[in-house]
Amino acid sequence: MSVPRDDGFVYLADYTAPAWRIPQVELQFELAAEATEVVSRLQLVPDPAQGGEALVLDGVDLELLAIAVDGVALAADRYRYDGRQLQVPGLDRACVLETRVRIRPAANTRLEGLYRSGRLLLTQCEAEGFRRISFMADRPDVMPRWRIVLRAARTDYPVLLANGNPLGTADLGGGQHEATWENPHPTPAYLFAIAAGPLERVTQTLDTAEGRRVELNIWAEAADVARCAYALGAVERALRWDERRFGRGYDLDVFNVVAAQDFTMGAMENKGLNIFNARYILADEATATDADFLAIESVVAHEYLHNWSGNRVTLRDWFQLSLKEGLTVFRDTEFSSDLHSRALKRIEVVRLLRGRQFAEDAGALAHAVRPDRYREISNFYTLTIYEKGAEIVRVLHTLVGDTAFRAGMDRYFADNDGRAATLEEFLAAHQAASGRDLSQFARWYSQAGTPELRIREHYDAASGDYTLTVDQHTPPTPGQAQKQPLLIPLRFALYGADGAPVTTPPDTGAAQAPGLVELTRARHVLRWTGLTDRPLPAFNQAFAAPVKLDLDYAADDLARLARLERDPFNRWDLLQRLATGALLGTLDAESATSALSDALADLLDDDAADPAFVAECLALPDFDTLAEAVDVVEVESLVARRESLVERLAEDHVERLERRYHALAATARQGLSGAAMSARALRNACLAWLTRLDPQAALAQAQFAAGGMMTERLAALRCLLHFDAPDAAAALQSFRDAFAHDPLVTDKWIGLVATRPHPDSRDAVLALLASPWWKATNPNRVRALLGSFARGNALGFHRRDGGGYRLLAEQILGLDALNPQVAARLLGSFESWRRLAQPQRGAARAALESLQGGLVSPDSRDLLQRLLED
Ligand code: PHE
Ligand code: ZN
Numbered sequence: 001m002s003v004p005r006d007d008g009f010v011y012l013a014d015y016t017a018p019a020w021r022i023p024q025v026e027l028q029f030e031l032a033a034e035a036t037e038v039v040s041r042l043q044l045v046p047d048p049a050q051g052g053e054a055l056v057l058d059g060v061d062l063e064l065l066a067i068a069v070d071g072v073a074l075a076a077d078r079y080r081y082d083g084r085q086l087q088v089p090g091l092d093r094a095c096v097l098e099t100r101v102r103i104r105p106a107a108n109t110r111l112e113g114l115y116r117s118g119r120l121l122l123t124q125c126e127a128e129g130f131r132r133i134s135f136m137a138d139r140p141d142v143m144p145r146w147r148i149v150l151r152a153a154r155t156d157y158p159v160l161l162a163n164g165n166p167l168g169t170a171d172l173g174g175g176q177h178e179a180t181w182e183n184p185h186p187t188p189a190y191l192f193a194i195a196a197g198p199l200e201r202v203t204q205t206l207d208t209a210e211g212r213r214v215e216l217n218i219w220a221e222a223a224d225v226a227r228c229a230y231a232l233g234a235v236e237r238a239l240r241w242d243e244r245r246f247g248r249g250y251d252l253d254v255f256n257v258v259a260a261q262d263f264t265m266g267a268m269e270n271k272g273l274n275i276f277n278a279r280y281i282l283a284d285e286a287t288a289t290d291a292d293f294l295a296i297e298s299v300v301a302h303e304y305l306h307n308w309s310g311n312r313v314t315l316r317d318w319f320q321l322s323l324k325e326g327l328t329v330f331r332d333t334e335f336s337s338d339l340h341s342r343a344l345k346r347i348e349v350v351r352l353l354r355g356r357q358f359a360e361d362a363g364a365l366a367h368a369v370r371p372d373r374y375r376e377i378s379n380f381y382t383l384t385i386y387e388k389g390a391e392i393v394r395v396l397h398t399l400v401g402d403t404a405f406r407a408g409m410d411r412y413f414a415d416n417d418g419r420a421a422t423l424e425e426f427l428a429a430h431q432a433a434s435g436r437d438l439s440q441f442a443r444w445y446s447q448a449g450t451p452e453l454r455i456r457e458h459y460d461a462a463s464g465d466y467t468l469t470v471d472q473h474t475p476p477t478p479g480q481a482q483k484q485p486l487l488i489p490l491r492f493a494l495y496g497a498d499g500a501p502v503t504t505p506p507d508t509g510a511a512q513a514p515g516l517v518e519l520t521r522a523r524h525v526l527r528w529t530g531l532t533d534r535p536l537p538a539f540n541q542a543f544a545a546p547v548k549l550d551l552d553y554a555a556d557d558l559a560r561l562a563r564l565e566r567d568p569f570n571r572w573d574l575l576q577r578l579a580t581g582a583l584l585g586t587l588d589a590e591s592a593t594s595a596l597s598d599a600l601a602d603l604l605d606d607d608a609a610d611p612a613f614v615a616e617c618l619a620l621p622d623f624d625t626l627a628e629a630v631d632v633v634e635v636e637s638l639v640a641r642r643e644s645l646v647e648r649l650a651e652d653h654v655e656r657l658e659r660r661y662h663a664l665a666a667t668a669r670q671g672l673s674g675a676a677m678s679a680r681a682l683r684n685a686c687l688a689w690l691t692r693l694d695p696q697a698a699l700a701q702a703q704f705a706a707g708g709m710m711t712e713r714l715a716a717l718r719c720l721l722h723f724d725a726p727d728a729a730a731a732l733q734s735f736r737d738a739f740a741h742d743p744l745v746t747d748k749w750i751g752l753v754a755t756r757p758h759p760d761s762r763d764a765v766l767a768l769l770a771s772p773w774w775k776a777t778n779p780n781r782v783r784a785l786l787g788s789f790a791r792g793n794a795l796g797f798h799r800r801d802g803g804g805y806r807l808l809a810e811q812i813l814g815l816d817a818l819n820p821q822v823a824a825r826l827l828g829s830f831e832s833w834r835r836l837a838q839p840q841r842g843a844a845r846a847a848l849e850s851l852q853g854g855l856v857s858p859d860s861r862d863l864l865q866r867l868l869e870d
Pocket of ligand 2: 306
């Protein structure tokens with residue numbers, strides 16, 4: 001790909017094609033936890049176009065035992081290995097390089113390369129983990145075909161899985177056995193995977209639309225296999241959906257998925273052998289919440305859908321990461337929207353964007369969806385690459401329409417199948433299929449920061465002239481002071497005095513389609529003439545553009561619009577806007593609060609509305625979203641204002657909340673049906689509001705005691721713990737004991753303890769860190785305790801005395817030596833520190849500065865440097 005320059009950065013501009021092609025790889029593993037030996041045979045072919053460069057392969061911390069070219073051992077002076085790279089000068093023709101190396105899975109706490117998790121041996125190779133297994137041109141544009149032989153002791157490792165199709169197994173005598181796998185599709189090393197151990201499975205066979213018989217398997221350790229059935233169903237749904245919606249079939253005889261308790265990220269799309277964080281596989285009603293079920297379905301779909309957007313068409317280099325991730329998030333989001341409620345999915349995504357991605361785009365770590373340089377690629381698996389990347393694909397979909405979008409995707413897959421592609425090639429396919437010039441659109445990929453649209457209206461009652469003036473502006477981000485106008489599709493609707501939509505298009509300002517204008521310049525003016533009343537405008541229906549809107553509505557207008565607006569997402573959003581205006585003082589607080597309260601009354605009285613939608617309307621903007629909307633974050637006062645608004649609204653509606661809570665009880669018992677999930681969502685929202693008014697927390701206590709599904713138990717426990725109910729300690733104890741054997745449920749109560757909204761919660765976190773519950777090598781546990789504390793506990797993390805920051809910084813220091821990616825992610829929770837008011841800002845800076853000189857990993861050092869850079 002390209003080597004770092006002297007400044008330590010790898011640059012997109014430095015890309016060069018591989019000097020050597022590797023059409024075929026054969027690997028042979030002798031697997032054991034303490035020491036594994038890997039024999040590799042690489043077919044190497046020099047690319048004459050690259051001018052006969054010396055062979056350089058990646059290989060990190062490998063113990064090199066033997067090396068030969070075309071069967072002849074290399075003398076020590078014929079190669080150089082410095083622990084990072086292997087150089088073999090003097091090769092100038094096609095040959096086979098054979099190496100034998102030793103690696104140490106049991107000592108691997110990075111969970112990158114080959115590692116041990118419980119009784120399993122697993123790999124994780126994206127982005128640059130393969131080089132910790134064997135020598136390779138570890139770059140995504142080198143795409144061999146693979147043959148993989150696994151050998152191990154049968155009692156310890158009865159199941160041996162690798163990419164592709166199984167070719168056969170053999171008994172080797174002496175308690176050893178082997179399995180051979182073949183992956184016939186050109187596949188980069190980052191998609192390599194193996195898994196070995198005492199795995200059991202749930203399985204299903206199906207015939208694809210193209211007539212291929214495929215075996216779907218989900219593998220887990222024996223104790224967990226009973227909780228894999230839901231995930232298996234999700235694989236089938238994803239496969240069928242990709243056939244229907246994108247015409248994409250599956251291309252191997254087996255699709256294997258393995259659940260791992262120790263996994264740094266969510267899951268990994270390795271060719272034919274996905275490896276998952278167990279939390280995105282294991283589920284039953286007693287241990288997983290409704291949100292867990294939906295997340296499992298969507299992550300399973302995400303990884304499955306990568307088989308085309310990522311694997312069949314892969315990446316030329318890591319700068320193109322969003323080409324697979326943004327596109328695949330777009331695809332999994334469409335999958336969930338098609339299967340469930342599109343409006344609710346949109347609300348979920350927008351909460352994540354506003355609370356987290358917008359903050360990233362406005363903070364010290366802001367970067368473009370296609371960055372032009374990086375020091376450590378692991379630090380770019382971000383909400384910007386994933387979620388904003390998906391939003392950009394959605395913008396494209398809006399601009400060209402569904403039919404042309406599908407044609408563009410067909411063309412992209414056809415033109416790039418088996419290739420390592422770039423974002424330019426993605427855009428070229430869509431440009432060819434839609435006939436549209438996408439050059440301005442492409443700026444979305446290179447320009448960081450969230451665009452803001454300021455919209456001002458003017459109505460002249462005498463002439464009936466009505467204008468909307470739309471100004472776009474993107475604030476500066478690190479390294480990008482100046483921004484250019486983006487191509488933004490802005491949806492809009494006008495509602496007349498009678499409440500009906502105004503269907504006349506604007507006379508000037510070129511609306512491209514009814515209710516849609518494409519903004520290309522810094523300013524656009526839409527003008528209507530002859531309107532007999534001043535209309536009410538609504539914008540950005542379904543959040544079609546990932547932008548911030550600056551509007552100057554009065555509270556009453558917002559409330560009225562929330563009733564008139566046809567778009568369900570916007571009805572929710574207008575209420576969020578009312579709440580935000582009341583909380584941040586941008587609206588008259590009393591009129592906004594009472595307008596919001598009236599709207600919620602109507603929603604709670606409306607038994608025909610989807611209860612889950614009502615629950616979303618009750619959930620006010622969270623702390624992160626509010627913090628992102630202000631220039632200077634006064635933590636305590638922001639939290640306090642939010643709490644008192646919720647309390648006021650709860651008081652307004654006690655009877656309504658009680659009525660809905662009880663009326664929905666029967667529906668809530670109907671298992672995993674959509675109606676039951678919806679009912680539980682609203683009941684739990686009502687429960688939280690009612691509990692804050694009741695010092696005895698009687699309802700929460702009763703719901704907790706009733707047992708039942710995890711969704712209900714956990715919501716009740718949260719209420720008891722977070723509102724300091726009299727029974728909280730006893731409830732926690734009984735919950736803890738009931739699930740002590742289950743790490744995923746243990747993570748849930750730990751998360752509740754870590755997010756108790758009180759500065760003292762820091763002490764509970766410290767106590768857990770000193771307890772047997774703490775497992776620094778398990779990423780899920782680290783996230784449950786420290787991730788939730790830093791990201792989900794404003795009062796604890798942002799303590800005025802800096803104690804929350806110091807706690808986190810100290811833990812990061814220790815974790816950095818164990819698992820750099822986990823440490824770096826935690827460090828990211830300081831991304832908005834510069835916008836904090838004093839004393840927090842100074843305390844956060846001090847905590848960050850205390851890490852200087854102490855961090856060892858390139859991951860954490862890169863982030864720390866960016867966090868402290870002026
Ligand atoms: N590629 C994975 C996904 O998004 C995420 C991942 C990245 C997993 C890096 C592990 C390591 O589907
Ligand atoms: Zn992905």
